[in-house]
Amino acid sequence: SVESRVKLWLTRNDERAVLERFVTARLFAYGDHPTEVRDGRVWARLPLLGDLDLPPELLALAPDETLLRAVVREVRWAGPETLTLLVCGAIDNVHLDGFPEVACALVGPDGARVELAVEQVRDWRGNLAGRRHQDYSWGGIRATVDAATLGAGSWNLELTMTVAGVTRTGLAVLAADHVAADRGDGHRFAPRPAVAAGTTVRADP
Numbered sequence: 001s002v003e004s005r006v007k008l009w010l011t012r013n014d015e016r017a018v019l020e021r022f023v024t025a026r027l028f029a030y031g032d033h034p035t036e037v038r039d040g041r042v043w044a045r046l047p048l049l050g051d052l053d054l055p056p057e058l059l060a061l062a063p064d065e066t067l068l069r070a071v072v073r074e075v076r077w078a079g080p081e082t083l084t085l086l087v088c089g090a091i092d093n094v095h096l097d098g099f100p101e102v103a104c105a106l107v108g109p110d111g112a113r114v115e116l117a118v119e120q121v122r123d124w125r126g127n128l129a130g131r132r133h134q135d136y137s138w139g140g141i142r143a144t145v146d147a148a149t150l151g152a153g154s155w156n157l158e159l160t161m162t163v164a165g166v167t168r169t170g171l172a173v174l175a176a177d178h179v180a181a182d183r184g185d186g187h188r189f190a191p192r193p194a195v196a197a198g199t200t201v202r203a204d205p
Helices: 002-012 016-025 124-129 175-179
Strands: 035-038 041-044 068-079 082-091 101-107 113-115 117-121 140-146 154-163 166-171 194-196 199-201
Touching (some): 002 016, 068 154, 068 166, 068 175, 101 117, 101 140
Antiparallel strands (some): 035 041, 082 140, 101 113, 101 154
């Protein structure tokens, strides 16, 4: 993590006093910190480091610190063959101050793709991810699925989001599954299918 890299650099450069203050200040932060996006990359803004000649790359967040998080919060039938999915999406550690660029698709057997019409909405449940310095409520997406256009098989919901030049793509999980994404089909937190005309639509990790 960015904090581990900074601590290691302070230790190697004998900045003991700064290291002690930094560790104390971050003791109950649980890895949360403000960020900014510059030149298509996400940078951490950490306290007590303004006067140090830190290598800039130490504060650049790695790809695994800025993954796409997408959780399906609602699944509703809007008609006999029309399904609506309410998705809360965000790029981890990237603040939203307005609607991001989004694209949503179902990915099916043999790589088949069906692009979905989306409506962007603000949803406070996006902030259940627990980042105190980032507002994810702008990442709400209502996607409409025409089940009649899908072939038989299992279809995954794919979301692509772009914020200030940072683009991430990933698969959505159902609300109960994002804390237990490795559960098998028999588990009570396993992905829930929605079935119409022999077609199964799934939001799988």
